[in-house]
Amino acid sequence: MAEIQGLDDLLTALNAGETIPGGSPHHAAMHATSQESLRITADLNGRYHSPVEVRVLMSELTGREVPESFQLFPPFSADFGKNIRFGENVFVNSGCRFQDQGGIAIGDGSLIGHNAVITTLNHDMAPSRRADMHPARVVIGRGVWLGANVTVLPGVTIGDGAVVGAGAVVTKDVPARAVVVGVPAKQVSTVPEG
Numbered sequence: 001m002a003e004i005q006g007l008d009d010l011l012t013a014l015n016a017g018e019t020i021p022g023g024s025p026h027h028a029a030m031h032a033t034s035q036e037s038l039r040i041t042a043d044l045n046g047r048y049h050s051p052v053e054v055r056v057l058m059s060e061l062t063g064r065e066v067p068e069s070f071q072l073f074p075p076f077s078a079d080f081g082k083n084i085r086f087g088e089n090v091f092v093n094s095g096c097r098f099q100d101q102g103g104i105a106i107g108d109g110s111l112i113g114h115n116a117v118i119t120t121l122n123h124d125m126a127p128s129r130r131a132d133m134h135p136a137r138v139v140i141g142r143g144v145w146l147g148a149n150v151t152v153l154p155g156v157t158i159g160d161g162a163v164v165g166a167g168a169v170v171t172k173d174v175p176a177r178a179v180v181v182g183v184p185a186k187q188v189s190t191v192p193e194g
Contacts, residue, residue: 083104
């Protein structure tokens, strides 16, 4: 596919946390990139692909080569695709949905459970500006385990080795090695050393 006009400038703005006004050139570039993401994920989800083919498609989706150790079980969807970074030995289970415009970084050795949702955008609260979007990066540290049906909200950092229990909604940062559960997620214990 041809290069998307304005994508580099859009990524710069998103990664700086700048508001993306509805109807702006950045907004148009975001939608064009989303169409490419829909095309790639339709291919990914439409039939069986070997692990190597999955990595090729995910490299196309993200715009950079994913590590050889990366594993994903489709189906998978991403609203944007170009602002996801995977570390080594990351596993993403089936049914996950990434809204990655604001940026998603997943550290080495992390496990993302079935149907996890990671979000990085909020719409403006003012009805007259509701089409404006406010990006906020999500950072998932090394060795993190997100259980099935977890939702991570924009701007959250989950520390190394943390565990997020199934069905939790993570609304604020999670310390390293914390075990959090519930809606909203609250710490209930600590992961043992080792």
